[in-house]
Amino acid sequence: MAAPLRLISRLAVVTGGGSGIGRAVCQRFAAEGASVVVADISEGSANQTLESLPQGHRGQEHMALGVDVSSKDSVEKLVTSIQCRYFQPPSVCVSAAGITLDEFLLKMEEKDFDRVIQVNLKGTYLLTQAVSKALVASGSTKGSIITVGSIVGKVGNIGQVNYSASKAGVEGLTRTAAKELSSRFGIRCNCVLPGFITTPMTDKVPEKVLSKVTSMIPLGRMGEPSEVADVCAFLASDDSRYITGVSIEVAGGLFIG
Secondary structure, three states: OOOOOOOOOOEEEEEEOOOOOHHHHHHHHHHOOEEEEEEEHHHHHHHHHHHHOOOOOOOOOEEEEEEOOHHHHHHHHHHHHHHHHHOOOEEEEEEEEOOOOOOOOOOOHHHHHHHHHHHHHHHHHHHHHHHHHHHHHOOOOEEEEEEOOHHHHOOOOOOEEHHHHHHHHHHHHHHHHHHHHHHHHOOOEEEEEEEEEEOOOOHOHHHHHHHHHHHHOOOOOOOOOOHOOOHHHHHHHHHOOOOOOOOEOOOOOOOOO
């Protein structure tokens, strides 16, 4: 079944677009008619995603750019490059860049805690701020900012004190951004909370751990990146025009209730 064309004439930027959930979001947005800027710390991976994007809808033009989301200069350069190319800021922004550096609390190195916070939480803050500033300066009266949290940000996960903390922070950041940006500027901010999704990130998890987790999921399986992308496309579109400041779990019912 063909994707609906809800994002015709929209310009979207997706960080972490070189793989996993970010790549699936880029592909879904492009299929729905958006022009997509694939942003990733690996320009090679970003270009691979770029080559996979459907094209042909009215005014559609994609591009790939490198970005280090933990660097303010890099994020601001990204947004400036987008405006120079398209003569407008992105009206849709997805912060899907993220890393894991797992270890038990008693053994975790400070540098590994800091790095995960820098990428997952500070990176989301920097992108949200830069895109919001550009939208406000342009006089735009609408926009959709979508952050990618995690179900473990709500419930925690053994060996992921840094990741869990970063993703809990993303959810709090999103709610506050919605309160500040929605009423004054028409910029909606929502958070997607994936559960265990089949991505390069979960490829690192031992099989016995994945089997145990899968047994806890009411739907009985891992999720696919495309299933997270479906929710992001809904939040990017006018179908969600009265939704802001919410978190949507895409976790197959994991930790339900």
